[in-house]
Amino acid sequence: MRKLLLLVLTLITCGIHPVVAQVQKAPGRAEGDGPHKRLIIRGVTIINSTGSPPIGPMDIVVENNRIAQIRQAGYPGMPDDPQSGVKANPGDKELNCRGMYLMPGFVDMHGHIGGVQQGANAEYVFKLWMAHGVTTIRDPSCGNGLDWVLDQKEKSAKNLITAPRIKAYTVFGQGAKDFIITPEQAREWVRDNAKKGADGIKFFGAEPEVFKAALDENKKWGLGSAAHHAQTEVGRMNALATAKAGLTTMEHWYGLPEALFDDKTLQNYPSDYNYNNEQNRFEEAGKLWKQAAKPGSDKWNQVMDEMLKLDFTIDPTFNIYEANRELMLARRAEWHDEYTLPSLWRFYGPSRISHGSYWHNWGTEQEVAWKENYRLWMAFINEYKNRGGRVTTGSDSGFIYQLYGFAYIRELELLREAGFHPMEVIRAATLKGAEALGMAKDIGSVEVGKLADFVITEENPLANLKTLYGTGAIRLNDKNEVTRVGGVKYTVKDGVVYDAKKLLADVRRIVADAKKEENFEITQPGIPQKTGKVSGSNK
Secondary structure (H helix, E strand, O other): OHHHHHHHHHHHHHOOEOOOOOOOOOOOOOOOEOOOOEEEEEEEEEOOOOOOOOEEEEEEEEEOOEEEEEEEOOOOOOOOOOOOOOOOOOOOEEEEOOOOEEEEOEEEOOOOOOEOOOOEOHHHHHHHHHHOOEEEEEEEEOOOOHHHHHHHHHHHHOOOOOOOEEEEEEEOOEOOOOOOOOHHHHHHHHHHHHHHOOOEEEEOOOOHHHHHHHHHHHHHOOOEEEEOOOOOOOOOOOHHHHHHHOOOEEEOOOOHHHHOOOOOOOOOOOOOOOOOOHHHHHHHHOOOHHHOOOOOOHHHHHHHHHHHHOOOEEEOOHHHHHHHHOHHHHHOOOOHHHHOOHHHHHHHOOOOOOOOOOOOOOOHHHHHHHHHHHHHHHHHHHHHHHOOOEEOOOOOOOOOOOOOOHHHHHHHHHHHHHOOOHHHHHHHHOHHHHHHOOOOOOOOOOOOOOEOOEEEEOOOOOOOHHHHOOOOEEEEOOOOOEEEEOOEEEEEEOOEEEEHHHHHHHHHHHHHHHHHHHOEOOOOOOOOOOOOOEOOOOO
């Protein structure tokens, strides 16, 4: 299995993108209440993502999956007034959310739908996302094949499965029988991709004229684009070059430091560097931002100014590299115990032939370098936001100890660390993602006329983003007892109300069954297994 993944990654680097084996599709929907002809959500405090401060208590009326009314329902600190708010009609569904907080549904801009290598099927992944309030995802590669993703997209749109709505961004060249080496081949592939129903394209890089032709043709079809600027191609087109050529979104941070070089044209690779040795790849990547122009310098400002003029979107995915700066933190996250599948845990472990498992000899020096990498990277992203640039929220879960849903909430915390105000964090997770996907007319904020996509919580997420984790946040009560608070209460997608805690319970059952079948328990790398248990190592 790992050799297959390595082969696929090698082919992608060379320009051929075979469709690998597919994970099991989601079963028919057995969860959720609705949709309802008329749904009234009572007494919430709204965090609407437009820049407005929180306001409540408010009643929200949903009619046929559209917000029809938003009305004041009393006053803070006062008893409920039955004469205020919206009047219910016979047959209306009422959801009592007094004292709770309501936000738009979250948008995960980098959501791979499981993977055979990870052993994560669609039901497992979708329920983890939905339990954390993620109601829309962009699949940036369609690793299960475009037809597979479009099938799940259609079923999600009809609420036939429990899943976020899906935007399908096919990896460039997927399904091509030959290398794409000419601009016309690129245009032909883009046209075919559009006709099949894709929403966009995910690039890793290409020969410049091929890349430019593909972007130009993609724009003609009105589709979106994203790029992970792979180090095998970034020397020819960095993030600024691709933005000028028409790329609409960049993933991660690859390509940004290279655009900011002012005393070199290529990364300072050591003589024994080998891209296929992932310890090399990620260790040296941790030194890249130090090689770029300094914050506030002429080069720094020039690159940022040009990207801003192009209305370019940056989807940083801070969380997916966090293990690089604190491996134990990511590896020992408490949700792994009950929510991480045995197959996924094995996939994460140190390995020379498994992507993202590059812990061959990872220590203090590597982590210190990556902490500095983050400092400079976050400075660019925060300033880009402050100067009007669009920054979105993506998780890239399923790799490097980052778990679906949980990793998305961690991304919110890391945006906060970068300097975003909590309200700016929520806006990045909602409205900015909707804008980037061309969906702001329908989702991304709580406004009359938009779709009924909401995240409802009992705790105030602006005061503590940790309360959004499925495992909740730790709080000491006045009896000196440790309690757990938070977690999403309800996720509403297309007017269907899901009990987030029940979705998490389903995932715990899936994981418990898998562990029982394998007689498995999680063990840390290099720690001997207990007698009679299947090891959690990557061997």
